[in-house]
Amino acid sequence: MSFRGRLSTFLVLLAVVVALAVYTVNTYFLPQSGVADFTLAQPAGAPVNLTVQTVGQINFGPHPTWVSYLVQDPSGQWLHDTTWKVPAHTRINVTVRQYDSGSPLRNQQWGKVQGVAGNVEILNGKPISVYDSNSGNGVGHTFAIPTLGISVPLVAVDPNATNICSSAPCHSDSVSNTITFSFMSPGPGEYPWQCFVPCGLGFLFGNGGPMSDANYMGGFLDVVQ
Numbered sequence: 001m002s003f004r005g006r007l008s009t010f011l012v013l014l015a016v017v018v019a020l021a022v023y024t025v026n027t028y029f030l031p032q033s034g035v036a037d038f039t040l041a042q043p044a045g046a047p048v049n050l051t052v053q054t055v056g057q058i059n060f061g062p063h064p065t066w067v068s069y070l071v072q073d074p075s076g077q078w079l080h081d082t083t084w085k086v087p088a089h090t091r092i093n094v095t096v097r098q099y100d101s102g103s104p105l106r107n108q109q110w111g112k113v114q115g116v117a118g119n120v121e122i123l124n125g126k127p128i129s130v131y132d133s134n135s136g137n138g139v140g141h142t143f144a145i146p147t148l149g150i151s152v153p154l155v156a157v158d159p160n161a162t163n164i165c166s167s168a169p170c171h172s173d174s175v176s177n178t179i180t181f182s183f184m185s186p187g188p189g190e191y192p193w194q195c196f197v198p199c200g201l202g203f204l205f206g207n208g209g210p211m212s213d214a215n216y217m218g219g220f221l222d223v224v225q
């Protein structure tokens with residue numbers, strides 16, 4: 001083969017390798033956007049397992065420094081998407097992996113677990129019904145669906161930990177708290193959910209930016225029949 005022939009073969013192979021690498025990173029390592037649909041392939045009446053994570057810094061997209069929620073779709077892929085489609089009148093078992101640091105709450109009412117099964121959350125294996133955010137590491141975020149009376153404090157991680165996650169999606173090698181709770185989905189409709197901790201650092205009273213833009217600190221529970 002001539003030098004030019006070998007060179008072009010090499011360049012074609014190189015392009016294929018680069019394309020494969022980009023595809024692999026995009027598909028398997030970066031969170032995707034899209035709707036997290038928990039109604040597909042869901043046996044009727046079976047509980048839905050909804051796994052989300054809260055991160056202090058998303059580190060990609062148009063606002064890389066913003067706090068955010070992410071959700072794991074039924075195939076295990078992390079999505080940067082806060083509209084979650086679930087079936088009506090079904091038990092929703094929520095697992096939150098909370099990777100962010102926090103502070104005392106401005107409103108102590110947000111430290112109370114409300115509107116979920118037993119009015120308890122399981123925090124790293126221990127049931128609690130209220131969290132005193134003036135103790136320990138405080139609270140990073142809350143998960144609330146106001147129209148359903150649901151409010152759950154998401155306890156913060158130690159801000160001095162050496163393995164704080166700085167890039168989403170975060171994994172188990174970073175310090176985190178695991179919070180689980182359950183609730184019954186209501187009848188069909190769009191139910192807004194949001195975090196009530198003013199965690200939009202750098203915005204007026206902490207309530208702008210990620211607190212008021214879609215896909216960061218709020219979204220919709222899209223309940224379908």
Ligand SMILES: [Cu+2]
Pocket residue numbers: 067140141142195196197198199217
């Ligand atoms: Cu928040």
